[in-house]
Amino acid sequence: MATEERLILDSAIDTTGIIGIGQALANFPQTLPSSARYFVRIFWQIRPRTLLETIIDDLERLEQRSNYLFKPSKRAMRSAKLYIFETYAKMLGAFPRPFFVLDGEKGIIIKWVANGRTVRLNCLPNEGDQDYIYFENGEYDVEDDVTPDTLRVRLNWLTQHEPEPAR
Amino acid sequence: MNQNPLADPPALPEPLACNTIVYRAAMDESWFSENKSEVDAIAFHRRELRDPTGLTIGLNDRFYRDRLTRPIAGVISIHVGHVRDVGDELEVALDVVIDRAPHGNILGLPFAKSPTRKDAERIASLLARRAARPHEIFDPPRL
Numbered sequence: 001m002a003t004e005e006r007l008i009l010d011s012a013i014d015t016t017g018i019i020g021i022g023q024a025l026a027n028f029p030q031t032l033p034s035s036a037r038y039f040v041r042i043f044w045q046i047r048p049r050t051l052l053e054t055i056i057d058d059l060e061r062l063e064q065r066s067n068y069l070f071k072p073s074k075r076a077m078r079s080a081k082l083y084i085f086e087t088y089a090k091m092l093g094a095f096p097r098p099f100f101v102l103d104g105e106k107g108i109i110i111k112w113v114a115n116g117r118t119v120r121l122n123c124l125p126n127e128g129d130q131d132y133i134y135f136e137n138g139e140y141d142v143e144d145d146v147t148p149d150t151l152r153v154r155l156n157w158l159t160q161h162e163p164e165p166a167r
Numbered sequence: 168m169n170q171n172p173l174a175d176p177p178a179l180p181e182p183l184a185c186n187t188i189v190y191r192a193a194m195d196e197s198w199f200s201e202n203k204s205e206v207d208a209i210a211f212h213r214r215e216l217r218d219p220t221g222l223t224i225g226l227n228d229r230f231y232r233d234r235l236t237r238p239i240a241g242v243i244s245i246h247v248g249h250v251r252d253v254g255d256e257l258e259v260a261l262d263v264v265i266d267r268a269p270h271g272n273i274l275g276l277p278f279a280k281s282p283t284r285k286d287a288e289r290i291a292s293l294l295a296r297r298a299a300r301p302h303e304i305f306d307p308p309r310l
Contacts, residue, residue: 070195101197101207109209134288142285
């Protein structure tokens with residue numbers, strides 16, 4: 001894994017929950033000479049965005065432009081980021097780029113479409129809500145037990161033409 | 168005059184012809200695909216508080232601009248016959264009924280919550296893919 005990608009993941013997933021990617025820079029070793037830190041910052045600003053950063057940028061842009069009624073709740077945003085960070089950490093380059101849909105009830109749907117198949121992860125707005133995955137090809141089903149592992153399995157089903165039926 | 172209301176029931180609305188096109192508001196731009204050629208299934212999710220009777224549609228595409236109070240991302244056109252086809256395929260009584268012209272509803276959708284969540288998701292997905300098309304895109308959103 002590229003160093004900066006590891007840095008992003010390590011900084012984003014910690015025991016206290018999700019923190020901003022920008023925090024990675026703030027945590028950068030202060031023991032480095034200031035000139036080295038300066039070059040690291042410059043490099044960080046001009047390098048190409050990683051897939052993970054692009055996905056999170058898409059999500060945050062959606063949140064920022066949404067109006068009050070559609071603005072996703074903190075819980076929905078936190079869940080969406082957590083699923084993305086943790087599943088990305090398991091799949092790395094195989095993690096497909098998703099689309100985001102606002103459900104109008106302060107939830108977020110993370111949506112993947114490929115090979116005639118669809119996976120929709122519903123990140124619901126309220127504490128106590130049970131997130132779920134809806135998936136379909138010719139068949140369809142709902143998966144209530146959403147974890148990074150179940151999402152990884154479902155995304156592998158989406159992208160790798162696994163022959164077994166949906167359920 | 169006969170006072171029994173059942174003796175003189177109101178006339179049932181004429182069923183819409185299958186080739187009728189009706190219209191629904193796209194409340195957010197994420198309800199369209201990135202290239203704006205497809206409609207997302209979320210446009211056909213029925214919610215308990217918002218859609219107690221059914222999903223609101225209009226008989227003409229100007230309908231929303233007269234009644235809404237906040238900007239929308241566009242208008243979705245819906246083919247009535249294709250709505251009925253989806254209902255037939257899934258053995259659900261789906262129909263489009265005009266109650267107070269030009270206002271109407273798509274009737275027969277289950278709520279998008281447990282225990283009907285799975286069927287609601289499937290119906291919404293099929294309606295989005297087979298019966299709905301982007302009709303107008305508003306960028307930026309407007310009334």
